[in-house]
Amino acid sequence: MALIMQNIDIRENGIAHLDNINLTFRRGGLYTILGRTLAGKTTLLRTIAGLQQPQKGTLTLHDSDFLQLPVWKRRVAMVYQQFINYPHLSVLANVAFPLRRAGVPRAGAHQRAREVLGKVGLADFEKRRPAALSGGQQQRVALARALVKRAEILLLDEPLVNLDYKLREQLREEFQNIFEGQDDAIVVYTTTEPAEAIQLGHEMIIMDEGAVIQQGEPLAVFNAPATIRCAEIINDPPMNIFYGAIENGDIQLQGGIRLKVPAHMAHLPHGPYHFGLRAADLRLGRMIGSQVELSEISGSQTILHLRGDIGAFILYEDGVYQHAIGDTVQIDLNSDRIYSFSVDGDLIAGPAAAEAYRR
């Protein structure tokens, strides 16, 4: 009972929108697709919905050819990132629309629509037009309409990206509750935010430049990113990467900085490596000098963009601090949290303990 994509390819002018995608989506699964903009997430969803045809590959649902079905026969539900509702219909008529199209009589359709509207918290809004609602409310109408269909496949394409920060957090929690109840459906949710992907999904898929570069259980992927690119995408701010080597029993970084080799990397042979360290694993301290290039304050945290002999990197710390551009800052590295990647970018060793995502 699965939706299976095999060798799906979509290319245009030499750019791969989808690059040899092979994915299996099982019933009852909640899949999040994480990737930067233009990674191919939207194209993937649109291919499943039938709005785009792949040039190569097969797509089957329960072993029958899905590609042959036109959009309107595919029994998919989709929520767009732009709040899409039917402007000329009331909220209730909006949500009842797919049911009416499927032949459900008016009374029954309206009743079911009301139930779902209640679930998304819009019970009092049924007579209004979408244009008279706020962004968050409009998106809830779109969600209600997607849910009322009880479709086998529920697709959400960055549904929260156009909402403000607070609303996003609130709706994210509501989503979790709503999705818990969708045992029969395949839910695919795309996002550019690692936090969202990790929080919401049972299985996470990382896409980059049209291809799937890693998939698995969210925390597992987070703790063991397969390549440097995965590590960059799944961390916000992106993981810092330093070029260096293991020599004479020490980690050697650029600029002559030496660190003791931590326990989880003790077995590694000498040679060149890339070393990765999350922004949150750097602290203000005494070890290494660097210059402030940029200082951002986000919420109640400070993000410092620094440059030193070891390279350019980002530091992330709790609290609000003032740093002027050009200031010299000393930082500490927590070597217990260093990742090592091969010169080609593949993961070799990561920190042992699967620490919970901090934030």
Added chain:
Amino acid sequence: MKSTYLLLKYLAILLWSSFVALPFLWALTTSFKTANGVTGGATYLPWLQYEPSLEGWKVLVRTGGQGIDIVAPYISSVVVTLSASLISLMLGTLAAYGLSRFTFRLGFLKNSDITFFFISQRIMPPIVLAIPFFLMLQFFGLLDTIAGLILVYVALLLPIATWVMVDFFNNVPREVDEMAMIDGCNPIGAFVRVVLPNSLPGIAVGGLFCIIFGWNDFFFAFTLTFTKTQLLPVAVVALNSSVTPWWSLSASALVSVAPLVIIAFIVERFLSSGNMAGAIR
């Protein structure tokens, strides 16, 4: 300095407004004149310079050889204009939606070429088409008939309707169409249930343009009709070449342009209430 500029500005506007109003005012005044008001030279003010009379207007409703039958051409114009506009709008809206949403390929021609083909029909000088239309209608026995005129007018108005609607549809996000299809509508269903109800401003503009161009055509009505069917512009111009006195001529002219002038006022009302602001660009 500032006030001289303002003075000049309002003067210029006044001059232009007078120029615009001139033919209407003149026709209005003249329609109430009799021979005395005309033969001695131009007169302007009723009662002061000439004796006003309703003769010019009465003649319009008098029928049977005595008067000018303006009613029959009026009806013909209404029937032909509305029918042709309706048909052109329907065909044009469909074609425009197709051109906006789907990709077509006829040989090496693509969507923009096909759209250009539709729109470029307006470049065609009427005279180029008048001759073959004449022969064609003659062949089918449709010369001098309402049906023949409607056929020809559809050919003329279809490009206009298509041009307006293609532009309009291109500015309507296609995500709503897609959503309708995801919700179970085939493309025709999506068009009828979701796109059309939201296209009323565009259709209104398209319809308006069709009506204006249809009502105001002279050339095709002139070359393709003779006695049985007469459209308004032809009727009025026919009066021009005979010995019709100026007062009935002016009255007929005013009565013929009145409908569209009224529509102009209605449109302006609509424009300033911002309703059609998005559709007219």
Added chain:
Amino acid sequence: MLKFKYKHFFLLPGLIVLVAIIIFPLLFTIRVSFSSWDVVKPGLDWLGGKNYGRLFVDMRFWEALTRLSMMAVGSVLIQYVLGFGLALLVWRDVILKRFVRVLYLVPMMTTPVIMSVIWRTILHESLGPANDIVQLFGFEPLTWLSTGGMAMVSVITVEVWQWTPFMFLLLLAGLLSLPNEPYMAAAIDGAGPFRTFFSVTFPLMAPISIGAILIRLIEASKLMETVYVLTSGGPGTATETSSYYIYIRGLRDYQIGYAASLSLTYLVIMIISLTIIAKVLTYKFARG
């Protein structure tokens, strides 16, 4: 495969109607232009290129073309200048805008032929108000419709009356959609009104100006109805345009074959000239 069916449903009805009603007549005209169809000998024979040879030396045709070009270009330019001027005057003035918009919409909506009928009475040299107004300003009465040069002026006047509002509305819409920033920058740089106009307004309005001029040129090149009512091509042939001459040959003299060749040549010349004008204008004024 299903998509195949649906998209055709939308486009084909309109396309077929258009092709049937316009392309076939056009093809037919091409065929007729190679025949000698006229009132004496109706029917399609084959004349080869004789009609085209005849029109090549038909001075009346070429003079008509020249006259048309002069009148069309002249009247469109005047419409453009007046329309732009009016739009500039009204642009920033909120009260005026509402008042004039109605007034200026109306001429465009009237039937051109019928207004020409009224104009004919206005321009009547002894009985019409035109000469009264002229004499009010201290000039001698003009021979509006009885001399060649003035007749052209009369035709242009009527066209200007009818279509300047079109330019006005289009250019006003364009002005209203201009961004504010360049004007703020110009003000900071201390530019006066003339300088601002030539360096900021005019260049920014280039695309719209070109579009408006082209649209009006296309319509003006068909000039016939006004001439028919106002002057009947006269006096003599002083205001005879291409369309009018072809009308005479084709539907009055009933020399259908010859008229067909005339109209096709006219069409081709129009298409070529308009394309050249469009390219030149775009190249010169709308670069970058």
